[in-house]
Amino acid sequence: MIIDLPSSNTSAVNRKLVELRESGGVFALGRVLTLVVVTDDGPLLERSIDAANEASREHPCRVIVLARGQRKASPRLDAQIRVGGDAGASEVIVLRGYGPLAAEEAGAGMVMPLLLPDAPVVAWWPGDAPASVADDPVGKLAQRRITDALAAKNPSKAFEQRRKNYADGDTDLTWTRLTNWRSQLAAAMDVPPWEAVTSAVVAGEAVSPSTELMAGWLAAELDVKVRRSPSETENGLSLVRLSRPSGPIELARPDGRTAKLTQPGQPERLIALARRAVSDCLAEELRRLDPDEVYRDALAGVSLVTRGRTPVKV
Incomplete structure:
Protein backbone atom coordinates (compact mmCIF):
# COMPACT_ATOMS: atom_id res chain seq x y z
CA MET A 1 0.00 0.00 0.00
CA ILE A 2 1.28 3.45 -0.96
CA ILE A 3 -0.08 6.63 0.60
CA ASP A 4 0.89 9.97 -0.96
CA LEU A 5 1.05 13.11 1.18
CA PRO A 6 1.76 16.01 -1.21
CA SER A 7 2.86 19.39 0.16
CA SER A 8 3.19 17.84 3.61
CA ASN A 9 5.39 18.05 6.71
CA THR A 10 6.93 15.59 9.15
CA SER A 11 4.15 16.11 11.71
CA ALA A 12 1.56 15.00 9.16
CA VAL A 13 3.71 11.99 8.27
CA ASN A 14 3.94 10.97 11.92
CA ARG A 15 0.19 11.34 12.39
CA LYS A 16 -0.43 9.18 9.34
CA LEU A 17 1.94 6.51 10.63
CA VAL A 18 0.06 6.39 13.95
CA GLU A 19 -3.24 6.17 12.09
CA LEU A 20 -1.97 3.30 9.93
CA ARG A 21 -0.66 1.49 12.98
CA GLU A 22 -3.96 1.76 14.80
CA SER A 23 -6.04 0.72 11.80
CA GLY A 24 -3.77 -1.87 10.25
CA GLY A 25 -2.03 -3.58 13.14
CA VAL A 26 1.45 -3.50 14.62
CA PHE A 27 3.45 -3.26 11.40
CA ALA A 28 5.82 -0.74 13.01
CA LEU A 29 6.78 -2.89 15.97
CA GLY A 30 9.86 -5.12 16.09
CA ARG A 31 12.02 -2.76 14.05
CA VAL A 32 15.70 -3.10 14.94
CA LEU A 33 17.04 0.09 13.34
CA THR A 34 16.32 3.09 11.13
CA LEU A 35 17.89 3.05 7.68
CA VAL A 36 18.20 6.51 6.11
CA VAL A 37 18.76 6.42 2.35
CA VAL A 38 20.10 9.64 0.81
CA THR A 39 19.79 9.96 -2.96
CA ASP A 40 18.45 12.17 -5.73
CA ASP A 41 14.92 11.92 -7.04
CA GLY A 42 15.60 9.88 -10.17
CA PRO A 43 16.10 6.35 -11.54
CA LEU A 44 18.34 5.36 -8.62
CA LEU A 45 15.53 6.05 -6.14
CA GLU A 46 13.39 2.99 -6.86
CA ARG A 47 16.40 0.68 -7.18
CA SER A 48 17.58 1.84 -3.77
CA ILE A 49 14.16 1.27 -2.22
CA ASP A 50 14.02 -2.23 -3.73
CA ALA A 51 17.46 -3.05 -2.28
CA ALA A 52 16.46 -1.68 1.14
CA ASN A 53 13.24 -3.72 1.07
CA GLU A 54 15.18 -6.90 0.33
CA ALA A 55 17.69 -6.19 3.10
CA SER A 56 14.82 -5.46 5.52
CA ARG A 57 13.67 -9.08 5.30
CA GLU A 58 16.79 -9.93 7.31
CA HIS A 59 16.80 -6.68 9.32
CA PRO A 60 13.27 -5.34 9.92
CA CYS A 61 13.64 -1.58 9.99
CA ARG A 62 12.09 1.76 9.22
CA VAL A 63 13.43 3.05 5.91
CA ILE A 64 13.50 6.82 5.45
CA VAL A 65 14.40 7.91 1.93
CA LEU A 66 15.61 11.46 1.36
CA ALA A 67 14.96 12.00 -2.34
CA ARG A 68 16.45 15.40 -3.09
CA GLY A 69 14.47 17.22 -5.77
CA GLN A 70 15.02 20.44 -7.71
CA ARG A 71 17.00 22.92 -5.66
CA LYS A 72 15.73 25.89 -7.67
CA ALA A 73 12.07 25.03 -7.09
CA SER A 74 9.79 26.58 -4.50
CA PRO A 75 10.06 25.10 -0.99
CA ARG A 76 7.91 21.99 -0.76
CA LEU A 77 7.92 18.58 0.87
CA ASP A 78 6.10 15.73 -0.84
CA ALA A 79 5.92 12.67 1.39
CA GLN A 80 4.97 9.08 0.68
CA ILE A 81 4.42 6.14 3.02
CA ARG A 82 4.74 2.55 1.81
CA VAL A 83 3.67 -0.41 3.92
CA GLY A 84 2.74 -4.02 3.34
CA GLY A 85 3.77 -5.57 0.05
CA ASP A 86 5.34 -2.31 -1.14
CA ALA A 87 7.74 -2.19 1.80
CA GLY A 88 9.22 -5.66 2.28
CA ALA A 89 9.54 -6.31 6.01
CA SER A 90 9.81 -2.61 6.75
CA GLU A 91 7.88 0.60 6.44
CA VAL A 92 9.21 3.05 3.86
CA ILE A 93 8.89 6.81 4.17
CA VAL A 94 9.91 8.78 1.08
CA LEU A 95 10.59 12.49 1.61
CA ARG A 96 10.97 14.54 -1.59
CA GLY A 97 12.33 17.95 -0.68
CA TYR A 98 12.40 20.84 -3.14
CA GLY A 99 14.12 24.21 -2.99
CA PRO A 100 15.83 24.81 0.38
CA LEU A 101 14.40 21.49 1.61
CA ALA A 102 16.69 19.67 -0.83
CA ALA A 103 19.79 20.86 1.09
CA GLU A 104 21.74 18.46 3.32
CA GLU A 105 20.98 20.42 6.49
CA ALA A 106 17.26 20.38 5.80
CA GLY A 107 17.34 16.65 5.13
CA ALA A 108 18.76 15.93 8.57
CA GLY A 109 16.08 18.10 10.14
CA MET A 110 13.31 16.21 8.34
CA VAL A 111 14.74 12.84 9.35
CA MET A 112 15.07 13.48 13.07
CA PRO A 113 11.34 13.52 13.97
CA LEU A 114 10.85 10.23 12.11
CA LEU A 115 13.66 8.17 13.68
CA LEU A 116 12.62 5.14 15.69
CA PRO A 117 13.15 5.83 19.41
CA ASP A 118 16.07 4.04 21.10
CA ALA A 119 17.10 2.31 17.86
CA PRO A 120 20.39 2.57 15.95
CA VAL A 121 20.56 4.71 12.82
CA VAL A 122 22.35 3.64 9.64
CA ALA A 123 22.80 6.07 6.73
CA TRP A 124 23.29 4.85 3.17
CA TRP A 125 24.30 6.82 0.08
CA PRO A 126 23.61 4.46 -2.89
CA GLY A 127 25.12 6.90 -5.42
CA ASP A 128 27.25 9.99 -4.97
CA ALA A 129 28.10 10.77 -1.36
CA PRO A 130 29.67 13.74 0.47
CA ALA A 131 33.45 13.83 0.62
CA SER A 132 33.28 13.18 4.38
CA VAL A 133 30.12 11.30 5.29
CA ALA A 134 30.96 11.44 9.00
CA ASP A 135 30.75 15.26 8.85
CA ASP A 136 27.54 15.30 6.81
CA PRO A 137 24.41 16.39 8.76
CA VAL A 138 22.72 13.04 8.10
CA GLY A 139 25.95 11.14 8.76
CA LYS A 140 26.21 12.73 12.20
CA LEU A 141 22.90 11.07 13.14
CA ALA A 142 24.13 7.58 12.26
CA GLN A 143 26.21 4.94 14.01
CA ARG A 144 27.09 3.41 10.63
CA ARG A 145 27.54 5.18 7.30
CA ILE A 146 27.45 3.13 4.08
CA THR A 147 28.65 4.41 0.71
CA ASP A 148 29.28 2.83 -2.70
CA ALA A 149 32.25 4.29 -4.56
CA LEU A 150 31.55 2.07 -7.57
CA ALA A 151 28.10 3.65 -8.03
CA ALA A 152 29.44 7.22 -7.94
CA LYS A 153 29.79 9.26 -11.12
CA ASN A 154 33.56 9.24 -10.61
CA PRO A 155 34.47 5.99 -8.78
CA SER A 156 38.18 6.79 -8.51
CA LYS A 157 37.55 10.19 -6.93
CA ALA A 158 34.91 8.73 -4.61
CA PHE A 159 37.30 6.00 -3.48
CA GLU A 160 40.05 8.52 -2.72
CA GLN A 161 37.55 10.50 -0.65
CA ARG A 162 36.73 7.37 1.35
CA ARG A 163 40.46 6.83 2.00
CA LYS A 164 41.19 10.41 2.94
CA ASN A 165 38.16 11.01 5.15
CA TYR A 166 37.62 7.63 6.83
CA ALA A 167 36.06 7.76 10.29
CA ASP A 168 34.99 4.95 12.61
CA GLY A 169 31.60 3.73 11.45
CA ASP A 170 32.26 4.27 7.74
CA THR A 171 32.12 1.43 5.25
CA ASP A 172 31.70 1.02 1.50
CA LEU A 173 29.94 -1.63 -0.57
CA THR A 174 33.07 -2.02 -2.71
CA TRP A 175 34.56 -3.62 0.41
CA THR A 176 31.52 -5.79 1.06
CA ARG A 177 31.71 -7.17 -2.48
CA LEU A 178 35.06 -8.71 -1.50
Whole structure:
Protein backbone atom coordinates (compact mmCIF):
# COMPACT_ATOMS: atom_id res chain seq x y z
CA MET A 1 0.00 0.00 0.00
CA ILE A 2 1.28 3.45 -0.96
CA ILE A 3 -0.08 6.63 0.60
CA ASP A 4 0.89 9.97 -0.96
CA LEU A 5 1.05 13.11 1.18
CA PRO A 6 1.76 16.01 -1.21
CA SER A 7 2.86 19.39 0.16
CA SER A 8 3.19 17.84 3.61
CA ASN A 9 5.39 18.05 6.71
CA THR A 10 6.93 15.59 9.15
CA SER A 11 4.15 16.11 11.71
CA ALA A 12 1.56 15.00 9.16
CA VAL A 13 3.71 11.99 8.27
CA ASN A 14 3.94 10.97 11.92
CA ARG A 15 0.19 11.34 12.39
CA LYS A 16 -0.43 9.18 9.34
CA LEU A 17 1.94 6.51 10.63
CA VAL A 18 0.06 6.39 13.95
CA GLU A 19 -3.24 6.17 12.09
CA LEU A 20 -1.97 3.30 9.93
CA ARG A 21 -0.66 1.49 12.98
CA GLU A 22 -3.96 1.76 14.80
CA SER A 23 -6.04 0.72 11.80
CA GLY A 24 -3.77 -1.87 10.25
CA GLY A 25 -2.03 -3.58 13.14
CA VAL A 26 1.45 -3.50 14.62
CA PHE A 27 3.45 -3.26 11.40
CA ALA A 28 5.82 -0.74 13.01
CA LEU A 29 6.78 -2.89 15.97
CA GLY A 30 9.86 -5.12 16.09
CA ARG A 31 12.02 -2.76 14.05
CA VAL A 32 15.70 -3.10 14.94
CA LEU A 33 17.04 0.09 13.34
CA THR A 34 16.32 3.09 11.13
CA LEU A 35 17.89 3.05 7.68
CA VAL A 36 18.20 6.51 6.11
CA VAL A 37 18.76 6.42 2.35
CA VAL A 38 20.10 9.64 0.81
CA THR A 39 19.79 9.96 -2.96
CA ASP A 40 18.45 12.17 -5.73
CA ASP A 41 14.92 11.92 -7.04
CA GLY A 42 15.60 9.88 -10.17
CA PRO A 43 16.10 6.35 -11.54
CA LEU A 44 18.34 5.36 -8.62
CA LEU A 45 15.53 6.05 -6.14
CA GLU A 46 13.39 2.99 -6.86
CA ARG A 47 16.40 0.68 -7.18
CA SER A 48 17.58 1.84 -3.77
CA ILE A 49 14.16 1.27 -2.22
CA ASP A 50 14.02 -2.23 -3.73
CA ALA A 51 17.46 -3.05 -2.28
CA ALA A 52 16.46 -1.68 1.14
CA ASN A 53 13.24 -3.72 1.07
CA GLU A 54 15.18 -6.90 0.33
CA ALA A 55 17.69 -6.19 3.10
CA SER A 56 14.82 -5.46 5.52
CA ARG A 57 13.67 -9.08 5.30
CA GLU A 58 16.79 -9.93 7.31
CA HIS A 59 16.80 -6.68 9.32
CA PRO A 60 13.27 -5.34 9.92
CA CYS A 61 13.64 -1.58 9.99
CA ARG A 62 12.09 1.76 9.22
CA VAL A 63 13.43 3.05 5.91
CA ILE A 64 13.50 6.82 5.45
CA VAL A 65 14.40 7.91 1.93
CA LEU A 66 15.61 11.46 1.36
CA ALA A 67 14.96 12.00 -2.34
CA ARG A 68 16.45 15.40 -3.09
CA GLY A 69 14.47 17.22 -5.77
CA GLN A 70 15.02 20.44 -7.71
CA ARG A 71 17.00 22.92 -5.66
CA LYS A 72 15.73 25.89 -7.67
CA ALA A 73 12.07 25.03 -7.09
CA SER A 74 9.79 26.58 -4.50
CA PRO A 75 10.06 25.10 -0.99
CA ARG A 76 7.91 21.99 -0.76
CA LEU A 77 7.92 18.58 0.87
CA ASP A 78 6.10 15.73 -0.84
CA ALA A 79 5.92 12.67 1.39
CA GLN A 80 4.97 9.08 0.68
CA ILE A 81 4.42 6.14 3.02
CA ARG A 82 4.74 2.55 1.81
CA VAL A 83 3.67 -0.41 3.92
CA GLY A 84 2.74 -4.02 3.34
CA GLY A 85 3.77 -5.57 0.05
CA ASP A 86 5.34 -2.31 -1.14
CA ALA A 87 7.74 -2.19 1.80
CA GLY A 88 9.22 -5.66 2.28
CA ALA A 89 9.54 -6.31 6.01
CA SER A 90 9.81 -2.61 6.75
CA GLU A 91 7.88 0.60 6.44
CA VAL A 92 9.21 3.05 3.86
CA ILE A 93 8.89 6.81 4.17
CA VAL A 94 9.91 8.78 1.08
CA LEU A 95 10.59 12.49 1.61
CA ARG A 96 10.97 14.54 -1.59
CA GLY A 97 12.33 17.95 -0.68
CA TYR A 98 12.40 20.84 -3.14
CA GLY A 99 14.12 24.21 -2.99
CA PRO A 100 15.83 24.81 0.38
CA LEU A 101 14.40 21.49 1.61
CA ALA A 102 16.69 19.67 -0.83
CA ALA A 103 19.79 20.86 1.09
CA GLU A 104 21.74 18.46 3.32
CA GLU A 105 20.98 20.42 6.49
CA ALA A 106 17.26 20.38 5.80
CA GLY A 107 17.34 16.65 5.13
CA ALA A 108 18.76 15.93 8.57
CA GLY A 109 16.08 18.10 10.14
CA MET A 110 13.31 16.21 8.34
CA VAL A 111 14.74 12.84 9.35
CA MET A 112 15.07 13.48 13.07
CA PRO A 113 11.34 13.52 13.97
CA LEU A 114 10.85 10.23 12.11
CA LEU A 115 13.66 8.17 13.68
CA LEU A 116 12.62 5.14 15.69
CA PRO A 117 13.15 5.83 19.41
CA ASP A 118 16.07 4.04 21.10
CA ALA A 119 17.10 2.31 17.86
CA PRO A 120 20.39 2.57 15.95
CA VAL A 121 20.56 4.71 12.82
CA VAL A 122 22.35 3.64 9.64
CA ALA A 123 22.80 6.07 6.73
CA TRP A 124 23.29 4.85 3.17
CA TRP A 125 24.30 6.82 0.08
CA PRO A 126 23.61 4.46 -2.89
CA GLY A 127 25.12 6.90 -5.42
CA ASP A 128 27.25 9.99 -4.97
CA ALA A 129 28.10 10.77 -1.36
CA PRO A 130 29.67 13.74 0.47
CA ALA A 131 33.45 13.83 0.62
CA SER A 132 33.28 13.18 4.38
CA VAL A 133 30.12 11.30 5.29
CA ALA A 134 30.96 11.44 9.00
CA ASP A 135 30.75 15.26 8.85
CA ASP A 136 27.54 15.30 6.81
CA PRO A 137 24.41 16.39 8.76
CA VAL A 138 22.72 13.04 8.10
CA GLY A 139 25.95 11.14 8.76
CA LYS A 140 26.21 12.73 12.20
CA LEU A 141 22.90 11.07 13.14
CA ALA A 142 24.13 7.58 12.26
CA GLN A 143 26.21 4.94 14.01
CA ARG A 144 27.09 3.41 10.63
CA ARG A 145 27.54 5.18 7.30
CA ILE A 146 27.45 3.13 4.08
CA THR A 147 28.65 4.41 0.71
CA ASP A 148 29.28 2.83 -2.70
CA ALA A 149 32.25 4.29 -4.56
CA LEU A 150 31.55 2.07 -7.57
CA ALA A 151 28.10 3.65 -8.03
CA ALA A 152 29.44 7.22 -7.94
CA LYS A 153 29.79 9.26 -11.12
CA ASN A 154 33.56 9.24 -10.61
CA PRO A 155 34.47 5.99 -8.78
CA SER A 156 38.18 6.79 -8.51
CA LYS A 157 37.55 10.19 -6.93
CA ALA A 158 34.91 8.73 -4.61
CA PHE A 159 37.30 6.00 -3.48
CA GLU A 160 40.05 8.52 -2.72
CA GLN A 161 37.55 10.50 -0.65
CA ARG A 162 36.73 7.37 1.35
CA ARG A 163 40.46 6.83 2.00
CA LYS A 164 41.19 10.41 2.94
CA ASN A 165 38.16 11.01 5.15
CA TYR A 166 37.62 7.63 6.83
CA ALA A 167 36.06 7.76 10.29
CA ASP A 168 34.99 4.95 12.61
CA GLY A 169 31.60 3.73 11.45
CA ASP A 170 32.26 4.27 7.74
CA THR A 171 32.12 1.43 5.25
CA ASP A 172 31.70 1.02 1.50
CA LEU A 173 29.94 -1.63 -0.57
CA THR A 174 33.07 -2.02 -2.71
CA TRP A 175 34.56 -3.62 0.41
CA THR A 176 31.52 -5.79 1.06
CA ARG A 177 31.71 -7.17 -2.48
CA LEU A 178 35.06 -8.71 -1.50
CA THR A 179 33.69 -10.90 1.32
CA ASN A 180 33.48 -14.05 -0.80
CA TRP A 181 36.91 -13.43 -2.32
CA ARG A 182 38.50 -13.01 1.08
CA SER A 183 36.74 -16.12 2.42
CA GLN A 184 38.01 -18.26 -0.46
CA LEU A 185 41.59 -17.02 -0.10
CA ALA A 186 41.59 -17.53 3.66
CA ALA A 187 40.26 -21.08 3.24
CA ALA A 188 42.88 -21.86 0.59
CA MET A 189 45.67 -20.82 2.96
CA ASP A 190 44.26 -22.93 5.78
CA VAL A 191 45.32 -26.26 4.21
CA PRO A 192 48.78 -27.86 3.95
CA PRO A 193 51.43 -26.77 3.30
CA TRP A 194 51.13 -23.98 5.83
CA GLU A 195 53.62 -21.57 4.32
CA ALA A 196 53.99 -17.82 4.57
CA VAL A 197 53.09 -15.72 1.55
CA THR A 198 56.17 -14.01 0.09
CA SER A 199 54.47 -11.63 -2.38
CA ALA A 200 51.14 -11.05 -4.07
CA VAL A 201 49.67 -9.81 -7.34
CA VAL A 202 46.17 -8.36 -7.64
CA ALA A 203 44.73 -7.62 -11.09
CA GLY A 204 41.53 -5.89 -12.12
CA GLU A 205 40.21 -3.28 -14.49
CA ALA A 206 41.77 0.17 -14.29
CA VAL A 207 38.88 1.74 -12.39
CA SER A 208 37.96 -0.80 -9.73
CA PRO A 209 37.77 0.29 -6.07
CA SER A 210 37.33 -3.34 -5.00
CA THR A 211 40.61 -4.26 -6.68
CA GLU A 212 42.34 -1.43 -4.82
CA LEU A 213 40.86 -2.61 -1.51
CA MET A 214 41.88 -6.22 -2.12
CA ALA A 215 45.46 -5.13 -2.73
CA GLY A 216 45.37 -2.89 0.35
CA TRP A 217 43.94 -5.67 2.50
CA LEU A 218 46.68 -8.12 1.48
CA ALA A 219 49.40 -5.52 2.01
CA ALA A 220 48.09 -4.68 5.48
CA GLU A 221 47.36 -8.21 6.65
CA LEU A 222 50.29 -10.14 5.14
CA ASP A 223 52.96 -7.43 5.38
CA VAL A 224 54.44 -8.43 2.01
CA LYS A 225 55.01 -6.68 -1.31
CA VAL A 226 51.75 -6.44 -3.25
CA ARG A 227 51.57 -5.35 -6.88
CA ARG A 228 48.31 -4.01 -8.28
CA SER A 229 48.17 -4.48 -12.07
CA PRO A 230 45.57 -3.91 -14.78
CA SER A 231 43.90 -6.95 -16.30
CA GLU A 232 42.83 -7.80 -19.83
CA THR A 233 39.22 -8.18 -18.71
CA GLU A 234 36.71 -5.53 -17.64
CA ASN A 235 34.91 -7.37 -14.86
CA GLY A 236 36.22 -5.56 -11.81
CA LEU A 237 38.58 -7.68 -9.70
CA SER A 238 39.76 -10.59 -11.84
CA LEU A 239 42.82 -12.22 -10.24
CA VAL A 240 44.67 -12.67 -6.94
CA ARG A 241 47.95 -14.58 -6.90
CA LEU A 242 49.69 -15.35 -3.59
CA SER A 243 53.27 -16.57 -4.01
CA ARG A 244 54.62 -19.18 -1.58
CA PRO A 245 57.77 -21.38 -1.64
CA SER A 246 55.88 -24.49 -2.81
CA GLY A 247 53.95 -22.62 -5.51
CA PRO A 248 51.28 -19.93 -5.85
CA ILE A 249 47.68 -19.87 -4.76
CA GLU A 250 45.72 -18.29 -7.61
CA LEU A 251 42.09 -17.24 -7.69
CA ALA A 252 41.12 -16.04 -11.17
CA ARG A 253 37.74 -14.82 -12.44
CA PRO A 254 38.02 -14.04 -16.16
CA ASP A 255 34.31 -13.85 -16.98
CA GLY A 256 33.05 -11.98 -13.92
CA ARG A 257 30.94 -14.94 -12.79
CA THR A 258 32.98 -18.12 -12.21
CA ALA A 259 36.42 -18.27 -10.63
CA LYS A 260 39.09 -20.95 -10.84
CA LEU A 261 41.14 -21.73 -7.72
CA THR A 262 44.52 -23.38 -8.19
CA GLN A 263 47.04 -24.27 -5.51
CA PRO A 264 49.88 -26.79 -5.07
CA GLY A 265 48.81 -30.32 -4.17
CA GLN A 266 45.11 -29.64 -4.77
CA PRO A 267 42.89 -30.18 -7.84
CA GLU A 268 41.61 -27.12 -9.67
CA ARG A 269 38.25 -25.96 -8.41
CA LEU A 270 35.56 -23.87 -10.07
CA ILE A 271 33.78 -21.48 -7.70
CA ALA A 272 30.67 -19.38 -8.27
CA LEU A 273 31.95 -15.85 -7.66
CA ALA A 274 29.63 -13.44 -9.44
CA ARG A 275 29.44 -9.82 -8.32
CA ARG A 276 27.07 -9.63 -5.38
CA ALA A 277 23.75 -7.83 -5.55
CA VAL A 278 23.49 -4.49 -3.76
CA SER A 279 20.74 -5.86 -1.51
CA ASP A 280 23.02 -8.72 -0.34
CA CYS A 281 25.86 -6.31 0.41
CA LEU A 282 23.53 -3.94 2.24
CA ALA A 283 22.11 -6.77 4.35
CA GLU A 284 25.63 -7.84 5.33
CA GLU A 285 26.59 -4.33 6.40
CA LEU A 286 23.45 -4.00 8.52
CA ARG A 287 24.59 -6.96 10.62
CA ARG A 288 27.15 -4.88 12.44
CA LEU A 289 27.07 -1.46 14.07
CA ASP A 290 30.64 -1.38 15.38
CA PRO A 291 33.59 0.10 13.44
CA ASP A 292 35.11 -2.15 10.77
CA GLU A 293 38.81 -2.08 11.64
CA VAL A 294 39.73 -4.48 8.82
CA TYR A 295 38.20 -2.13 6.25
CA ARG A 296 40.09 0.75 7.86
CA ASP A 297 43.37 -1.18 7.61
CA ALA A 298 42.66 -2.11 3.97
CA LEU A 299 42.16 1.57 3.12
CA ALA A 300 45.47 2.40 4.79
CA GLY A 301 47.19 -0.53 3.08
CA VAL A 302 46.47 0.88 -0.38
CA SER A 303 49.36 3.32 0.10
CA LEU A 304 51.74 0.35 0.48
CA VAL A 305 50.81 -1.21 -2.87
CA THR A 306 53.10 -0.94 -5.91
CA ARG A 307 51.67 -0.34 -9.39
CA GLY A 308 52.24 -2.46 -12.47
CA ARG A 309 51.53 -1.18 -15.99
CA THR A 310 51.56 -4.44 -17.94
CA PRO A 311 48.11 -6.06 -18.13
CA VAL A 312 47.92 -9.47 -16.46
CA LYS A 313 46.42 -12.28 -18.48
CA VAL A 314 43.63 -14.02 -16.55
